[in-house]
Amino acid sequence: MSTLLTVRDLRVRYSVRGGFVDVVHGVSLDINRGETTAIVGESGSGKTTLAMALCGLAPIHGGEVRLDGEMLKQDRKNRLNPDRKRVALMFQDPVGSLNPRMTVRRALAEPFRIHGSDAQSPDKEALRLLSMVGLGDDFADRYPHQLSGGQARRVGVARALALRPDVLIADEPTAGLDVSIQGEILNLLSRLQKEMGVGILMITHNLNVVRHVADQMAIMYLGRFIEQGNSQQIFDQPRHPYTAALLSANPSPDPDAQSSQIELKGDVPSLLQRPSGCEFHTRCPRAKVQCRNAFPELTATNGNQQFNCFFPMGE
Amino acid sequence: MNPPVLDIQGLSINYQTELGPLQALRDVNLVVPEGKIIGIVGESGCGKSTLISAIIRLLAPNAQIKQGSVNFKGKDLLSLSPEQMRSLRGDEISMVFQDPMTSLNPVLTIGRQMSDVQHRNTSSRSEKNARSLMMLERVGIPDPETQLQRYPHHLSGGMRQRVAIAMALMAEPALLIADEPTTALDATLEVQIIHRLKELQREFGCSILFISHHLGVIAELCDEVVVMYAGEVVESGSLREVFIDPKHPYTQKLLECDPARIAQPTRELPVIEGSLPNLVNLPAGCIFRERCSHAMTRCSAERPVLSGGHHQAACHLLESSP
Numbered sequence A: 001m002s003t004l005l006t007v008r009d010l011r012v013r014y015s016v017r018g019g020f021v022d023v024v025h026g027v028s029l030d031i032n033r034g035e036t037t038a039i040v041g042e043s044g045s046g047k048t049t050l051a052m053a054l055c056g057l058a059p060i061h062g063g064e065v066r067l068d069g070e071m072l073k074q075d076r077k078n079r080l081n082p083d084r085k086r087v088a089l090m091f092q093d094p095v096g097s098l099n100p101r102m103t104v105r106r107a108l109a110e111p112f113r114i115h116g117s118d119a120q121s122p123d124k125e126a127l128r129l130l131s132m133v134g135l136g137d138d139f140a141d142r143y144p145h146q147l148s149g150g151q152a153r154r155v156g157v158a159r160a161l162a163l164r165p166d167v168l169i170a171d172e173p174t175a176g177l178d179v180s181i182q183g184e185i186l187n188l189l190s191r192l193q194k195e196m197g198v199g200i201l202m203i204t205h206n207l208n209v210v211r212h213v214a215d216q217m218a219i220m221y222l223g224r225f226i227e228q229g230n231s232q233q234i235f236d237q238p239r240h241p242y243t244a245a246l247l248s249a250n251p252s253p254d255p256d257a258q259s260s261q262i263e264l265k266g267d268v269p270s271l272l273q274r275p276s277g278c279e280f281h282t283r284c285p286r287a288k289v290q291c292r293n294a295f296p297e298l299t300a301t302n303g304n305q306q307f308n309c310f311f312p313m314g315e
Numbered sequence B: 001m002n003p004p005v006l007d008i009q010g011l012s013i014n015y016q017t018e019l020g021p022l023q024a025l026r027d028v029n030l031v032v033p034e035g036k037i038i039g040i041v042g043e044s045g046c047g048k049s050t051l052i053s054a055i056i057r058l059l060a061p062n063a064q065i066k067q068g069s070v071n072f073k074g075k076d077l078l079s080l081s082p083e084q085m086r087s088l089r090g091d092e093i094s095m096v097f098q099d100p101m102t103s104l105n106p107v108l109t110i111g112r113q114m115s116d117v118q119h120r121n122t123s124s125r126s127e128k129n130a131r132s133l134m135m136l137e138r139v140g141i142p143d144p145e146t147q148l149q150r151y152p153h154h155l156s157g158g159m160r161q162r163v164a165i166a167m168a169l170m171a172e173p174a175l176l177i178a179d180e181p182t183t184a185l186d187a188t189l190e191v192q193i194i195h196r197l198k199e200l201q202r203e204f205g206c207s208i209l210f211i212s213h214h215l216g217v218i219a220e221l222c223d224e225v226v227v228m229y230a231g232e233v234v235e236s237g238s239l240r241e242v243f244i245d246p247k248h249p250y251t252q253k254l255l256e257c258d259p260a261r262i263a264q265p266t267r268e269l270p271v272i273e274g275s276l277p278n279l280v281n282l283p284a285g286c287i288f289r290e291r292c293s294h295a296m297t298r299c300s301a302e303r304p305v306l307s308g309g310h311h312q313a314a315c316h317l318l319e320s321s322p
Helices: A047-054 A104-115 A122-132 A149-161 A179-196 A207-213 A231-236 A241-248 A289-293 B048-055 B082-088 B110-116 B125-138 B144-148 B157-169 B187-204 B215-221 B239-244 B249-257 B297-301 B316-320
Strands: A003-016 A019-032 A036-040 A062-067 A087-090 A167-171 A199-203 A216-221 A224-230 A298-300 A306-308 B006-017 B020-032 B037-041 B063-072 B093-096 B175-179 B207-212 B224-229 B232-238
Touching (some): A003 A047, A003 A199, A019 A036, A019 A047, A019 A062, A019 A199, A019 A216, A019 A224, A036 A047, A047 A167, A047 A199, A104 A122, A104 A149, A122 A149, A149 A167, A149 A179, A179 B249, A199 A207, A207 A231, A216 A231, A216 A241, A224 A231, A224 A241, A231 A241, A241 B187, B006 B048, B020 B037, B020 B063, B037 B215, B048 B063, B048 B175, B048 B207, B093 B157, B110 B125, B110 B144, B110 B157, B125 B144, B125 B157, B157 B187, B207 B215, B215 B239, B224 B239, B224 B249, B232 B239, B232 B249
Parallel strands (some): A036 A199, A087 A167, B037 B207, B037 B224, B093 B175, B175 B207
Antiparallel strands (some): A003 A062, A216 A224, A224 A306, A298 A306, B006 B020, B006 B063, B224 B232
16 A cells, blocks of 8 residues: 655644644644545544645644655745645535536536646536536536535535545535435545545544544544544554543444443633643543643554553553 | 423425425424424435424525414414514523524623523523523533633534523523534534433423434434424334334435444445435325335325324335235
8 A cells, every 4th residue: 555645743833812822733644545544533623724734725833744755845834835636625615615606517627727637628527527426417507506415515526536636635525414415425435536546534523434434544632643543443442532432422323222422521622721741631531640740652552553642441 | 191392283384486386394293292302303405494493483484384283382383473473482492503603693792692592581680690600500611600701702612502502491491492403513522412401301391302314313312203304204203113113214214324323334335316306396196205115106196194103104015014
């Protein structure tokens, strides 16, 4: 499996009145060709900011990102400058991310107009993309408001994959969709991934989705990855107490399921006042004195699972 | 047993559109017994939102109530004057909306908004404040005194939704309508909110009408479930009846599609083939026929009606096999 995108110690810092906040606080990650890596975490944990930074839409404060081994340059505003033909983004709000005054045809032809391409005609390409995502030619002349949520997502998928990128960053690709439509979109992404070999970074808080489609996963808390690795392995044996709580919190549709939910007390601390030591100690059911005073270094298991915890689950 | 808090019978609602009337709800029956949590499950476009808007009488101007009754504690809500209706909203019937970001006023403090919803109460400002404080404590907001001075943007999504719940329960309503209150939240917060809602429901003894397309949340919270498809109720019963032994082919499909139910990870997730029928030109017979793998000739001719005891489903299969 070849590594496409290598992220090392990436930081995103915003200045605020009287100081700064580190929204992404030293994140490292690999995205492999043909694989899906999922990032899960509560809102405000920095998932979307990470996606934006990787696409060059948010300034970075430190760290490096390599695409196929080549270091990405930064522009004058410290934003990464990836080749946009190679790194594509699928936005969270499918209707909001389409121009309301552009027909689907124009929206889909736009990437070709901007980047120029050897394709015969952008209009023809637009129709090809539509059929690729399972929409008929009659959708070409519709406007975004004439699309349902699922259809708008399909257009979003088509537009993101138009220039055959190597990496697709999908921010909440199924949020707000019904289970059946959600299945359709995920199946579509899986099929296209197989055909095109694109590496997908999927941001979501739907753990049921992650379990089915992700090869690798990373759990984000206050801008850091507190655990990452093979998703099957993490689902089978989460090591960080936060991961364990997150996985156990997933409500089961089986009325007879024995509820073994680990309920976390309190709220996510503010990024402006990061807790000392292990940043999860304020809510952790396993926290001891040590957790308040020292930051737990990264522990790696033999099966590529990594976590930051002094008292991991199962020990 | 006390009479139900909410009793909807034969409700049909059309929307006037350029192409003709869109039949958004057809002959919907729904009963919310006292002190119970009823879940409404269904995909977008199934009429959930129209149904709630009809109950609180906030339908879009192009909606037209064709027939039916909405009975709330013995009053027919459909025949009340706008003034009478307004005095019920936020007092006896209150609502928690999907998006806690937009349901609070961004330019007023939490405290001001919480006092404002007590406008019917003639007590002094300090008494109202004390009550707001107590409610914030009840929903588990840390340091409530400080929070009263803060604005919605200071609070996280989970806190905002708890504030919205506190405000909705302030008047101790008989019926709380919650429209996908946890979709904007993450798993751990979702569980927190659901547990809190369940506790508060026991404490206040109100009934809850809970709308969601998250089957796990419904299973966690509700006593009874109503399944809607394309403007009709296709199945209803207790949570266990519907989730463990679904009778209607749509309910069966919907449950099968839930990735949470599929133990073995798969890249090929099940879907319900086809799309929703056009509600302007309704097909004859069963509304789910075109997507149903069990469809028979009878299904295209005759519309099935709900049958069965407490656990009801509208499907011809159930009539032919006793």
